[in-house]
Amino acid sequence: MFYREAGDFKTSYRDDSQTFPIRFDRLRYYAVLVVAFGIIPFVINDYWANAVFVPFLIYAIAAIGLNILTGYCGQVSLGTGGFMAVGAYAVYKLMTAFPEVSILIHVLLAGGVTAGVGVLFGLPSLRIKGFYLAVATLAAQFFLVWLFNKVPWFYNYSASGQITAPERTILGVAVTGANTPAWAKYLFCAVILFALAWLARNLTRGTVGRKWMAIRDMDIAAEIIGVNPLTTKLSAFAVSSFFIGVAGALFFAVYLGAAEVGEAFGINKSFLVLFMIIIGGLGSIFGSFAGAAFLVLLPVFLKNVLVGVLGWPTDLAAHIELMIVGGLIITFLIAEPHGLNQLWRVAKEKLRLWPFPH
């Protein structure tokens, strides 16, 4: 009824290739922006920031990153945790070595460092595919975690082996460290996510994105139309790792504050982000958001229901929660292998015709 493309005419190719070609979609997008930047920062408290919003924003960045590599370019990676660790340790070293430089620049540089590392570990992708590549990236995961554990230079020879984010400010407001207000954490991550999601969308709708998808769908045909497989795959590894590195840097500096590499960036993290993009939908930016939201919110929601409403003991609730999440993931993969994004698309198709489907 309200979701219509009829009457929404485009008179130029530029209009036709915009991100939200349907007017209603566009309006909803602006509404989301207004809520995200105009309302939430003013009402957010510590609980909502730490339990829901900040992890969601950071995982969304990581999920977009992995989606570029796996969903768009078809290269399976299990090294996400390791690459996030690279971002975290890079931003830590930069923050402690150059305290006078803005944290924003450090975060972006950390992304750049991770991009370099990602390209290095992406080199085998020219020769190996699928499961074999996944195992090669798994090696990256274990190697990187081992490296940050074993070489004290990375954690500045601290006795605990942990890294701790010092306080850094933007325009006089702390965004890292113990004194950070909830809204500053939220806003810092939200701005970066917004900018990166916009970049990702531009990349995936243009030439670079088509090259990635061509390699994903059929690499031989991609080569025959002039796509250089090496540079294309490596560019996907670079962009993806940049995103994941930024996510890792924020995860450590803004969200955790202090981190131990094996615990914060272990193999679990790699699987978590992979689940996010599979549940959200491979090859879709919206899917990355949806998957991150789903896997961040679901445990919080279940915990509140089981402990808060039903009054179960916390440990029992924690175990049940794991089982429910696991069961849901399996159900999901069987019922809708294309993820939340596909559900969303089907819902929109239905909505277009509603309430007169004939």
Add this chain to the structure above:
Amino acid sequence: MNLQDTPQDNPMTAEGYTTPDGRKIGGVLMEMRNITLRFGGVKAITDISFDIREGEIRAIIGPNGAGKSSMLNVISGFYVPQEGEVWFRGRKRPPMKPYQVARQGIARTFQNIALFEGMSVLDNIMTGRLTLMKSGILQQAMWWGRAEREETEHREKVEKIIDFLEIQHIRKTPVGRLPYGLKKRVELARALAAEPRLLLLDEPMAGMNVEEKEDMSRFILDVNDEFGTTIALIEHDMGVVMDLSDRVVVMDYGKKIGDGTPDEVRNNQAVIDAYLGVAHD
């Protein structure tokens, strides 16, 4: 001139000829010289030479396993022949990767359709123009300046091809959902989008019904006529080949057994033997 001349016999290849229906055919665009291709001990192609002229529709025919597809794969860079030379636009071509061949202006379609199933028809055809796009990754990330301009310019060209092949209605449909005949047409569109100097078609009509074959034949003739694209094609349907092509190379067991106009080939005893079989004593 005598069309049965092989390039070696006739070094003055620049002059061209006129077809019976009055089209002017230009000089040599591509020339294969004594190509031999082996897979281990198996000779897929043995000492084959032929040329493809500017503006011509050139067919390669032969029974199954004659080495036709191998020949096309040599041209498009998938296989590097052990012996022989490939000349393109008057230059000897060093061994190249397929994507480098594509950048030289050679596009092709495949016998088993090789489209990007997850992308829309429009995106598939846009990929055909990748070699012509120049904007860098940073500009594209910002969707700014040249990146945006390019996208619109190339979209215009692609829309012309979409019009030409009459696939406007499926522009935004994911390729995976299309029926076979349309997929073939989209693949042709993608190859055309690259504005190739030489278009290679590997069995463009395989698996089609009569109507689809007629459509495809019309498109091939129109492409040649309107864009002046040189076309080399492999096809099994003899009726189609004889109607479409200006000159035909006939292969059997990896060897060339005939070369000339359709009429000449039709009356060539070696060709008749290969197709109808002959008693060996």
